[in-house]
Amino acid sequence: MKANFVHLHNHTEYSLLDGACKISKLVKQAAKFKMPALAITDHGNLFGAIEFYKTCNEFGINPIIGVETYVAVGSRKDRTVNRNFSETAFHLTLLCEDYTGYQNLIKLISLGYTEGFYYRPRIDKEILSQYSKGLIALSGCLKGEINQCLLRDDPDRAQEVLSAYQNIFGKENFYLELTRLGMPDNEKSVRELLRLSQEMGASVVATNDCHYLDASDLKAHDALICLQTGKKITEHKRLKFESTEIYFKSPEQMTELFQDIPEAIANTRKIADRCRLLLEVDGKKFFLPEFPIPETAVTKSENGETMRKADEFEHLVSLTRQGLKEHYPEITPDIEKRLNHELKIIGRMGFAGYFLIVKDIIDFARSKNIPVGPGRGSAVSSLVLYTLGITGIDPLQYGLIFERFLNPDRITLPDIDIDFADNRRAEIIEYIRQRYGNESVAQIITFGTMASRAVVRDVGRVLDISYGEVDRIAKLIPYGMEIAKALATTKELRELIESSPRYQEIIEIAEKLEGLARHASIHASGVVIAPKPLTEFVPLYRTADDEICTQYDMNALADVGLLKMDILGLRTLSVIEDTLRVCSSQGIKIDKKSIPFDDPKTYQLLQRADTTGLFQLESEGMRDILRRSKPEKIEDVCAVIALYRPGPMANIDEYISGKLGHTRIKYLDDSVKPILQETYGIMVYQEQVMQIAAGIAGFTPTQYDRLRKAMGKKIAQEMEAMRESFVEGAVKKYFTQEKAEEIFELIAPFAGYGFNKSHSIGYAHLSYITAYLKANYPLQFMTALLTSEINNSDKLDILIKDLKKSRIxxxxxxxxxxxxxxxxxxxxxxxxxxxxxxxxxxxxxxxxxxxxxxxxxxxxxxxxxxxxxxxxxxxxxxxxxxxxxxxxxxxxxxxxxxxxxxxxxxxxxxxxxxxxxxxxxxxxxxxxxxxxxxxxxxxxxxxxxxxxxxxxEKEAFGFYFSCHPLENFQIEYNALGLQTIAQLDTIKEKSNHDAKKGNVIHLAGVVTSRMQKKDRKGQDYAIFKLEDFTGKTEIIAFNDVYSKSREFLRPDVAVIVRGRLSGRDEIKTQIEARAIIPFTEWHNYFDSLVISMKKEDFNPEKVQPIKNILEKYQGPHTVYFKVKNNDKSPNVYAHNDPGVKLSKELLQDLTTLISPKTIRVIRQKKTEC
Structure with a gap:
């Protein structure tokens, strides 16, 4: 039996930093309470409307779309505050009765941002009168205008306001909203509203102004308000909700609360029954702008005798045929077949206009000499896009599969992501606005959410717990992992939390807030284009930077069927173009289209991993793969880019071994050899899994899509269904059941994490072009690259170090x-x-x-x-x-x-x-x-x-320019065999993959800054920045370490640090110092000297001169000769008679005889470092 009460006033997480209800949990609770309907009424926005609508439908609940609006005291355009009110606006709850109401609500909320924004998005009675049809209004909480009049003891004004609203909405569509939230003014409000109801014939309705789900969420919600206001929970003078009752109460609780006013409960059902909004949000109906076909585009009429204007599809076919001739001197039957196949699917799905719109944008860019990328994502696999000039990579050359881009069985708009030079992206957006109308084009909203580590830090700050303690907790949460999973899988985290009630409080609150939307901003690349003014389809929002964008995010826009495009600004394209410009200014002409993809100098550069400044290839991990795999063709670069991702990374060693011929390549089955041959038997791309699934089990693109999503999201039930389908299909193709299951086990995981080959080849082309320019025109390329990073001192530092290494x-x-x-x-x-x-x-x-x-x-x-x-x-x-x-x-x-x-x-x-x-x-x-x-x-x-x-120089540039302070210690630095800051990410990755490797590191560098803080015990600790020859990092030194190093741990002092990698933060590797010493005292902490020699050099003639030097520096430290013995383990010989006293002078003298690379100073006894 359905509940007799429906919540009509609810704030979800999209009442940013005010509502603490996740939509999924809110709807699930409503279903548990057997509520037939549920409303969403966030503050002044419709951010979550589509997600809410879809989620309600999944649970069989009638979704009521609404907003708690802000109604201006006077005109929405007035920016002054009425002296009689502390607020600039009153609250008013609006609910959509039908589609007309939904459209009117969109217009109202949009105008609130575009015309009425003053601290809040305000509407007024003028536009309420204009857009009231299809809306049911509730008078609002205690901050509603009628309530404010009553609480000021002005019943006459309250009657006037009520009469005005009844005239605007109709008497039957306006309800007086009653709340009993335990606040001082609540009962007076209820009493006065009931009196007003009798006097004016207005109906009443009960709500609970829900801001969080359960009564137990009170403290988490209070913490959220502190986050919003930048306060600590211990502060007395701060915004704090007076009520402890604004949670999602059960129908029984609400019925009991209003047992003396039963009609207030009954009216919730009456309103809910009236609200029957139907939206098409399955993403299968599209609202595409009409592409203006030029008058010159004509085709033969049906009678074949006269000409008529071509439609969108006919024009697309014509342009495609024309482009085909330009791209292929000889059009083979296979090319013709592929083109016809693609055109047939595009035509059947009604996407011709979309393709023409994209081509038009690309044509504009090229006409203005705006650099355009070769393509990214699955769009690169389309021959039609290639012939239209939208992408610049031949999909047939690389065996790309069209169905990876456009699945004929899945009716959704395909993504055609386009890269433009970042410094000219604004021109593209402006052109789109001019072409399709400013009111029909906007950028797209996106929401930042409270990720696990960040929310722990936020909550810790609100609870006034020291940074060091909170940081320690946060770093123990593996990057990207939810708090609950981290607690279940990380023993050290669990033990730390259990050690303190305060830490338990942090986690308890953080878990409740984790994943909530935190702020709204503009998506980095998204642009939406509508066939009519956008407010016919979606509400608009004004950002803090005064930019207008949609209130619906990318997913919601796809659900309602609007055309969204990624107009991406890519710095690499600007760098390439600027390099060509610099070359041209020096009389060097380079045709970008004629760059050879078999240039030996380019592959030599890649093989030695000289990749600073190269697109996608700069990281230490990527350099390591390049050195080891020795790429020789563009397909090799493509594979490396695809392999260096979570998941495929586990196959890197096997791939390299197969490529270099170190091991015999094995295949799942002979039938897959043609598919996996180019990647030496390893599955690298999603397309390979598609081909294997099709070849072995007869999978269609749709079935593969289901497999990919099931594996990616780990949907157990769906994965099992796909296994049965695969095995059944494979058995029909004469595989044994056992073999079919074996193959499925091997390919299925890869379907979830494999990389898109078309995306990878698009990246590889850009990577290669940057490599080609650096290999052949290093001066010009680096000049352009430096200018592109002119405002980024960290990047300039890296590039200048690379120049010095390259002897430029x-x-x-x-x-x-x-x-x-x-x-x-x-x-x-x-x-x-x-x-x-x-x-x-x-x-x-x-x-x-x-x-x-x-x-x-x-x-x-x-x-x-x-x-x-x-x-x-x-x-x-x-x-x-x-x-x-x-x-x-x-x-x-x-x-x-x-x-x-x-x-x-x-x-x-x-x-x-x-x-x-x-x-x-x-x-x-x-x-x-x-x-x-x-x-x-x-x-x-x-x-x-x-x-x-x-x-x-450090002040002026942000880095050391002429030289580095560590150069004073170059000989010692080399001898100590320390790790570099540039290696930290790779060390971290390796330790993640192999726990036995550990994550203790030794670094040396110059301290560039130090912040001293206090922990909860009042003890000092420090966070300092360290810089070596390769980069910068941040290190935390807790009191036990800091107390021993505070005297010398200051800017411009060189130190040696033994530390522990304590987790991968969102943007940097974190280090906890275990010991710190001044570099100048290195010889007091290291106790042995190791000299490496080849076996043939270990003879009296070569050794005696070394011993002569050692005798000059007699002391307590042991000397070892490490003699390399071909492929066998080296022999080590101790030389204690005499020992040596380690010093810079000793090392300098030794380097006059032997290579610095053969000299190592080590620590055998347990000392500070």
Whole structure:
């Protein structure tokens, strides 16, 4: 039996940082309560409407779409606050009775954001009157206008407001909303509303203004409010809900609560029965904009004698045929067959217009010389898209499968994702707006959610628990894993939580908030195009940056059938284009379409993993695969990109072994050899699984799709059904049941995590092009790359280190030579002024423009000529960066006089302006101008000390430019055999795959910053940043370690750290220090010297000179000779008579005889490091 009460006022997680109900759990609870219907009424938005509608339908519940709106005190366009009210708007609950009401609600909510936004999205009675049809209104909570009048003891005004709303909606469509939430004003409100109801003939209805699911969620909801307001839960002066009753109560609880007003309960069912909104949200009905077919596109009429204008499909076919001739000199029967097959499916599914729209956008980009990518995703597998010029990769050349892109049995719009140069993406969106109408085009909303680690940190902050403690908990949660699963699988986390009630409280609250939507923003690439104004289909939203986007996300837009496109901005395309531009400026012409894909220099570069700056190939893990697999063709690059992913990564060693011929390649069955031959017997791509499933079990693309989704989402019931279908199909093709099941077990997991080959080959093409440019035009490529990262100091640091490694000289910035961008100068790269902090593009360009008249001759000359567009900070950082070294090398001196010089110039300018008013101003001005630049002689032109220069550079660039402080310890650094910061991610990945490897690491670097904090015991700990030759990382030192190192753990000091990788954070590898020592004291913590030698060199003639050096440095440390014995284990010989005293001088002397690579200093006894 259905419940007699329906909740009509509910806030889900989409009442951002206010509602704590996940839609799935809310609907499930309503089903448990046997409620026939349920409403969603989030604050001022419809973010969750489609998800809510679909979820209700899954549970057999009637979905009521609504909103708790904000009604402006006066006009929605008024931005002033009424003195009588603390709020700028009143609350009013609106529910959709039917589709007309839904359309009107969309318009109201959109106008709230586009016209009425003032702190909140406000509507007013004017537009309520215009868009009231099909809506049922409830008077709102205590913040409703009628309630506010009654609580201010103004019943006459309350009657006026009620009368106005009854006139707007109709008496039968407006209800007085009663709540009993235990707040002081509640009973007065109920009493006065009941009186008003009798006087005015208005119906009443009971709600509970639900904000969370269970009474036990109270504390979690309070924490959520603290997150919203940036407060701690212990603070007294903060926003806090007065009620503890705003949870999703059962029908019995609500009936008992309003037992004295039974009609208020009954009316919930009456309203619910009236609300019968029907939406088509299965994604099978599409609302595509009509593509404007040009007048010149004609075809023969049905009688074959006259011509008529072509329709969308006919025009598509015509363009495709034309493109086919351009792409294929010889059109073979196979090509013709494939094209006809694709066109038939596209025509049958009604997607011709969609393809034409995409082609039109691509054509516009090319007409404006906006770089376009070769294609990404499954779209690369379409021959039609290739002939239309939408993609740039021949799908037949790589054996790509069209059905991976467009499944004829699955009626959904295919995704055609397009890459454009990131610096010109805005032009593409603007063109789409102009082409299809501004009101029909918008960017798409996306929601950030509270991931496990982040929500633990959020809750810890709200509970006022120290950062160190919370960080420790967060890092023990494996990246991407939910809290509950982490507790079940991570013993260390479980034990830590059990050790403290406070930690248990963090987890208890965090689990309740985990996964909730946290904030709304604009999707990085999504654009929606509608055939009519968007508000005919979806509500609109205004972001904090004043941008308009849809209130429905990508998934909801697909459900309602609108055309959504990914217009992606890709920096790599800008870099490629800029490289070609730089080449062209030097008289080197490169045709991008003619770049050869068999260039030996390119593959040599890839084989030695010189991949800094290359698309998709920069990570240490990717470099490792490239070195080991030695790619020789584009297909090899494609495979590497696909393999370096979670899942396929486990097959890397086997793939490399097969490719290099180290092992005999084995196949599942002879029938799959043609499919797996190109990847040496290993399944690398989803398309291979598709082909195997089709060949062995007769699977259709639809069946494969089901298998892929079942494996990806681990749907056990569906996986078992697919197993039965596969085995049955394979047995029909003469496989034994046992063999069929064996093959299924091998391929099924890969269906869930295999990579899309068409996507991989699209990436591989871009990776190869960047590799080709770097291998053949390194100067031009690196110049373009540096400019593309001009505002990213971390990236510039990496690129400049790569330049030095490649022996390409980079010249320092120079006020008389540098422009805003990096540039080539005498076969070297000149550092761009834009890469200096506090220097914007306009200022840099103004510096360059001003010096065209003559170079800057002195600091004063520079200041006098540029003071009108540059500020003190700009000059300070020019000096620190060394951009004025050509004027005066003493940066410290220039900084010391800068303030005085600026004051003098200010005073001189004032005098000059006064002289302008005198009769002799011209002559006097001329005298001053002639002397300005030349009389500024500084007698302190000696370079600043090296340590000062490095400090200045760190400030100005964000990294050390001229050299690295660690270079002072280069010999010791090499001998200690330390790991590098660049290797940390790879070390972490390997330790994840093999627990035996452990994750203890030894690093050395320079401390660049230190933050001291206190833990819950009041003890100090530190978070510091460490930088070595390869990169930067963050390290935490708890009190036991920090107390021993605080004296020397400060910026610019070189240290050695023994630490533990404590988890992969969202963006960086985290390290917990176990011991820290100053680098200068390395010899006190290491106790043995190991010298490696080849067997043939281990003879008196070669060894004696080494011993002679050792005897000069006698001391307590043991010496070992490690003699390599071909393929066998090396022999180790101790040399204790005499031992040595480890020192920098010893290592220096040894390197005069033997390679630094053969010298190692190790620690045998347990010491700090």
């Amino acid at each position: 000289e980079i010249l320092p910035p120079d006020i008389n030579h540098s422009n805003y961008e990096f540039a080539i100068e005498n076969n070297k790269i000149r550092y761009g002024l834009g890469g200096i902090k506090h220097l914007g593009q306009k200022v840099c360009e103004s510096f360059a423009l001003e010096r065209k008249t003559q170079p800057y001759l002195s600091l004063r000359d520079l200041l006098k000529r540029t003071r009108n567009f540059a500020n003190r900070k700009a000059y300070e950082f020019l000096i620190k960066a060394g951009a004025l070294d050509s004027i005066n090398q003493n940066r410290t001196y220039l900084l010391s006089i800068l303030e005085d010089e600026l004051e003098k110039i200010g005073s001189e300018r004032l005098q000059y302006l006064e002289r302008q008013n005198s009769l002799f101003s011209s002559a006097q001005t001329g005298q001053v101008r002639n002397g300005d630049a030349l009389t500024d002689n500084y007698d302190r032109n000696t370079p600043s000390p090296k340590n000062e220069i490095l400090t200045y």
